[in-house]
Amino acid sequence: MTKPYVLGIDIGGTNTVFGIVDARGQVVASGSIKTLQHLDFDDYVKELHSAVQRLLLANDAEGKIQGIGIGAPNANYYTGEIINPPNLPWGDRIPIAEKVSKAFHGIPVAITNDANAAALGEMTYGAARGMKDFIMITLGTGVGSGIVVNGQLVYGHDGFAGELGHVVMKRNNGRVCGCGRTGCLEAYCSATGVARTAREFLDARSDSSLLRNLDPEDITSKDVYEAAVQGDQLALDIFKFTGEMMGEAFADMVAFSSPQAIILFGGLTKSGELLLKPVRESLEAHLFPIYRGKTKIILSELKESDAAVLGASALGWEAKYRAELPAPLPSQPAEETPLQ
């Protein structure tokens, strides 16, 4: 029998946020712990388990969790491991699905990376309900992506498909990207990419701009947004530049999977039409003819504060991995799910 709730856990470099979610996508209750408090992974899992346990008890949800979904950087859906995470201290291969399932006495666990979780969240509870083909693009410090084809997340043969922040947009003289290559979409169209564009434009141009009142090294995408809202031409041109490149990148993505929509999520989307208008115009201008006028550019419908937990939780409904547990005591019938 399906239980009424799933647990969503989002592991970020600073906080681990978790929530109890029902089938309609309501976050019944949520909590968090500091991710880096424990250098030992087992200690981290122990603390996570106690914190979640308290939340379950307080909300009468013990024994009512169908599955646990975890969103984490570099999480591999197939192996249940976090592989070479850049900002986590627990080693190169962290068997998180197994350890968490064991801590929760065998509740099934599924894991994936943050952007894939966002796509699942959108499909289960948000703007992509009813869509079988769409692409989720997360615009934050980096550019992430989760691709859905035929109603299924695209994991690829190794579980790592969907790094669309790292398609190459400038093949000559491109910006250095965090991945060690040059010219990646992420180096231009992330929040930090927008700030880099601001510094470049301020150097290359001589017109006045509100942004010239700031120390160039401290400029953020939010500063660019605020200047643009006040009609600052240089700031408006930064959004135009960013949106145009995004549209060009999206045109190539459409040639791949012909999605019904590309859904944008993350801090940069707060700029709304400032960004969306040039994206849409550039996409249409660059599309292969057969695709024109078909793919929508829309914003996520999930509240940003809930989205990470909701996305991870969506994976909980389909979780299958169960840690092997010690055989139950003879007094318990073997078929029964162990108590949580």
Add this chain to the structure above:
Amino acid sequence: MTKPYVLGIDIGGTNTVFGIVDARGQVVASGSIKTLQHLDFDDYVKELHSAVQRLLLANDAEGKIQGIGIGAPNANYYTGEIINPPNLPWGDRIPIAEKVSKAFHGIPVAITNDANAAALGEMTYGAARGMKDFIMITLGTGVGSGIVVNGQLVYGHDGFAGELGHVVMKRNNGRVCGCGRTGCLEAYCSATGVARTAREFLDARSDSSLLRNLDPEDITSKDVYEAAVQGDQLALDIFKFTGEMMGEAFADMVAFSSPQAIILFGGLTKSGELLLKPVRESLEAHLFPIYRGKTKIILSELKESDAAVLGASALGWEAKYRAELPAPLPSQPAEETPLQ
């Protein structure tokens, strides 16, 4: 009960080739008609039906066809129509699945474009047997593609996904492409693209080359291949240029679907290692780190003369579309499949 054969039909601009194929991918018998002999589509279907019928009778295959698969340019899997075909005279929306199914008394028909059919053929009978994630790239007059994710062809929301010949590789000063845009992969890495590169190199360079003995306008990719085999440096550099760009394009495709292999098919692949070596080197050099060393570049295992029919036939096994036929005569039981 499954019948022992499928029928594969490949509709090209000149010939329509068809064959009876068994479950092991043997082409039991094949034939062809001229595609453009009839300006009226119904007449074309009538001639196709008679020619196939003769083949079925001659091979004791009447009543033994499970389904019909058709590969055709601009064929839409979902609607069963050929939409705006550039080289066919039968109108803008040709309801081919319906008409052919009707002509064959209700045998189910499925259609898709040539490159998707090639991918299905490779998965069913060729180099991609057992693969769930791969990309087929056809290198002919144009560059086509068929993408398989999770064991399924990627059709997209509109049935037209997978036009990877039209991702943009040169965003500035790119070559004009047949699609009306500039800088597409196809404008560089098709057989005709290789010939264009030869003309560009001959203009831009002054070193001697066997290719200078030919009228530049008549140079083909085969000429470039033959010169390269003889050690001609300019010809070798043309393959290097082509392979490098292909590798860069493939690196972006891997970031999308992380395929186990990219399978190459078509005339240009006859150049073998001349092309494959720079493709492989360039792919590895340009891959996002997490993908390095994982995606193979391999050649199709289907004989070129059989491949189009085999690819189309593979679709026949899963064909579901049945034309609505007139009600059977009262003497026939209604449940029975009408005679062919």
